[in-house]
Amino acid sequence: xxxxxxxxxxxxxxxxxxxxxxxxxxxxxxxxxxxxxxxxxxxxxxxxxxxxxxxxxxxxxxxxxxxxxxxxxxxxxxxxxxxxxxxxxxxxxxxxxxxxxxxxxxxxxxxxxxxxxxxx
Numbered sequence: 001x002x003x004x005x006x007x008x009x010x011x012x013x014x015x016x017x018x019x020x021x022x023x024x025x026x027x028x029x030x031x032x033x034x035x036x037x038x039x040x041x042x043x044x045x046x047x048x049x050x051x052x053x054x055x056x057x058x059x060x061x062x063x064x065x066x067x068x069x070x071x072x073x074x075x076x077x078x079x080x081x082x083x084x085x086x087x088x089x090x091x092x093x094x095x096x097x098x099x100x101x102x103x104x105x106x107x108x109x110x111x112x113x114x115x116x117x118x119x120x
Contacts, residue, residue, distance in 0.1 A: 026072035
């Protein structure tokens with residue numbers, strides 16, 4: 001159903017982020033559900049929206065705060081910050097692709113191990 005867009009997010013994730021970025025304030029789960037229901041013209045399952053929000057939190061683009069008894073979702077990055085991060089990642093991945101295509105399998109395995117170590 002959801003395809004990955006050029007932004008690196010699914011269309012549904014992008015829809016949520018566009019809403020949070022446009023509004024510029026935190027939104028409750030109920031507000032996000034209402035927005036998606038109005039925008040998509042269909043009723044979304046709570047678990048589906050929870051999954052999208054969890055993925056966005058895992059990606060570091062959404063953060064939460066507990067305000068009273070409610071969890072409020074905020075954009076953790078501005079649009080410009082997110083786009084800069086994505087462009088840096090794209091450049092890095094193109095460089096790695098070039099490296100892996102031009103070096104021996106053994107050298108590529110060593111580079112892969114090094115990248116895994118650096119990532120942790």
